[in-house]
Amino acid sequence: MDEQGPAGGELSESPWERRCPDCAGTGTAAGAQWAEWDRSRDRLRRLRDEGEGTRVLGELAAWLLAEHEATRPATARRARCGRCGGVGTVPTEAGAALLAFLRRHRTD
Ligand SMILES: [Zn+2]
Structure with missing residues (x-):
């Protein structure tokens, strides 16, 4: 690295x-709230992309992803490393x- x-x-x-x-x-380091938020976003993105074969599932995942974007943590994405x-x-x-x-x- x-x-x-x-x-x-x-x-x-x-x-x-x-x-x-x-x-x-x-x-x-990434704030703890951001780590969980990022994990959920990535899960929804995968669901959206994999759901493209099924239009309804793809649309549902895209809608959930937009809702998720609105719940971004208010804390700083990167915080001073605790260690x-x-x-x-x-x-x-x-x-x-x-x-x-x-x-x-x-x-x-
Ligand atoms: Zn450190």
Whole structure:
């Protein structure tokens, strides 16, 4: 995957962090309401397209799809990733140990 998230392309060599597995490094994830909405839309599209042999079923599915379009979630389609907080990476085991070390010995 060439998609680069907020962390850019340098993280492949980092021992401290790795690409976030939940958002694939983008820092955002589909909102839960959108995931369910998208699944229903895809089901209706398949029904509409497969129902073309049966005119009534095709028309019914097209009508249901139009109704479904009117029920789009009000929340943002993409929300900040809950796992990495939008950074696009998560600490490796070594990175987590380094963070703990820095917290223990911070001098500010
Ligand atoms: Zn993430």
